[in-house]
Amino acid sequence: MEASTFNQERRQAIPWILWTIWKNRNSLLYAETQESPSLLVQRTQEEAALWNKLNKAESNGGQVQADMGMPKYWFPPTQGMIKCNLHASWRSDKQFIGVAWITRNHRGDVCMHARDALVPTSDKLAAEMECLLWVLRSLRDLRIEDASIGTESQKLIDAIKTPARWPRYRCLLRQIETVCLEFTVIEFEVESRESNKVVRKISTSVLRDGQLRSYLALGGPAWLHDLIQTEVIGEL
Incomplete structure (x- = not known):
């Protein structure tokens, strides 16, 4: 080299x-x-x-500026849209990936949330792509047509917008593109750690507590009720 x-x-x-x-x-x-x-x-x-x-x-200065513009608190979607926050908890290429998503409407009311364990992947970005695929397919099967996806991964959003720059993940990106076409409206937002706390805690509990069984539930988890209430920007 x-x-x-x-x-x-x-x-x-x-x-x-x-x-x-x-x-x-x-x-x-x-x-x-x-x-x-x-x-x-x-x-x-x-x-x-x-x-x-x-x-x-690309310049490093532009990336720093983008990071500084991340929201500090969770922000609701426009009326008629459902916002889905996701997170993938990746440790190594030999361990399961803890994944979770939670949906909320324009008032900040929780609609549903889900948790699962996915098979190991080679790196964190691949894990985030697998998590996004799982989320998109879940929303599609639940017949949600207008969705805003919130993720902490700027790399994931960059890869979706410019797949030619990420040839290593070509197969996964093509699958993501195919599923996105099944939505009437699909948007992607960059979240900060502060604005993505709820779903982050759910996903990390998969590996931390050995919760490898998948589930889908209405509303939010009771053990995160207070955090859900304070995460909504309108109530801070």
Whole structure:
């Protein structure tokens, strides 16, 4: 990666080349198919060049400014929308992921909440994507058509808006895009830790207390009643 004798584009493409070799190996072993090595290298270099080009435009100052603009308290959706806050509690690639969501209307009244344990993932962002998929499918099955999704993960929202920058998660992002098309209105909001406390506490209880059985319930959990009441911006 640091060898100056090779041009920068080739050095930057090394992670993509390694990932492509791994995928090609699996295709050969399990599907008995193999693409031309020259085509694989060309495609890999194109993806790496695109990713580096798009991310080069981002500045650290812009990210800090965005973080400073996060809401300190939970904010209700517009009338007619349902806001769904979610959180994925990820520890390692060998442990289950604790996930939870909670929905509220424009008055801040809790509609439903759910909790579950998902299979391990390679990293935190993948866990957040799996959690979002679970949430979107749950809302769809409950026939909620207009939803605002609140998450603490700026990376998750960036990946949804610009999937070309995140080729490693292409499969998950395509699934998310497909489910989003089933909603009449779907929005995404960045939450701070302070404005996402309720659902964070529910998701962390999955691994902390060994609550691996999934459930869906009306209203909010009784043990978080006081926090739910104080989290609504209109009551602070």
